[in-house]
Each structure stands twice: as structure tokens, then as C-alpha cells.
Amino acid sequence: MADNITVRTGAMVDDLGLIVNVQSPRPPFQVGAGILAKTYKVGTDFTSGDTLIFQVEASSDVRFAAFTNAKGVALAYTKAAATSVSGFTLTLDAAVTTDVRAFIIFDI
Numbered sequence: 829m830a831d832n833i834t835v836r837t838g839a840m841v842d843d844l845g846l847i848v849n850v851q852s853p854r855p856p857f858q859v860g861a862g863i864l865a866k867t868y869k870v871g872t873d874f875t876s877g878d879t880l881i882f883q884v885e886a887s888s889d890v891r892f893a894a895f896t897n898a899k900g901v902a903l904a905y906t907k908a909a910a911t912s913v914s915g916f917t918l919t920l921d922a923a924v925t926t927d928v929r930a931f932i933i934f935d936i
Contacts, residue, residue: 830878831879835873845864848863849862865930876924886914892932
């Protein structure tokens, strides 16, 4: 049975994929910014067939997001305002059966 797997990230979440978390607006960013870049593995981070939901918490905007499978093919996603926290959710449109590479740039 497929599950919904929520990956939490954002300014207030200490996520292993979060490589930049600049909360003060200094160059090169004119606003607080965060960058998530991580590969999520089938069998380790989620089960094949699950739906992945990326929850970007405490964010005023998602500037850019891209998801690809292990072969580099782009995966479609839907962006929506988060209902339980301030921020956004990015939900992959189809059940995932391969590794997923995520790259998200967001405002804080």
C-alpha cells in the first residue's frame, strides 16, 4: 500500500539536505534564503510507489524547485500553500518508483 511521505525542510527545520540557510539578507541574496539539494533513495527514504510531499516551512515563497528521477528525467509537481504551517507544499504528481533528486530554493 502506497503512503504519503512528507519531507520537512525550511528555515526552522534542521534537514540533512539543507545546504544553505541564510536568514539575514546579505549578498548574494537580498532576502533570507534557503537551498535544499538531496537525493532521496527508494528503500531508504521511502518505499517504491509512495507519494512524496516536500513541506517548505516558514517560507514566504519558493523561488525555484526541480525534481528528477535517477535518469535525470524531470518529475512534475504541484505547489500549494501549506495548511498546517506557514509555507508551501510541493507534491510530486505521480507515485515515485525510483530515486528522486530534489533541488529547492526558497525565501525565508
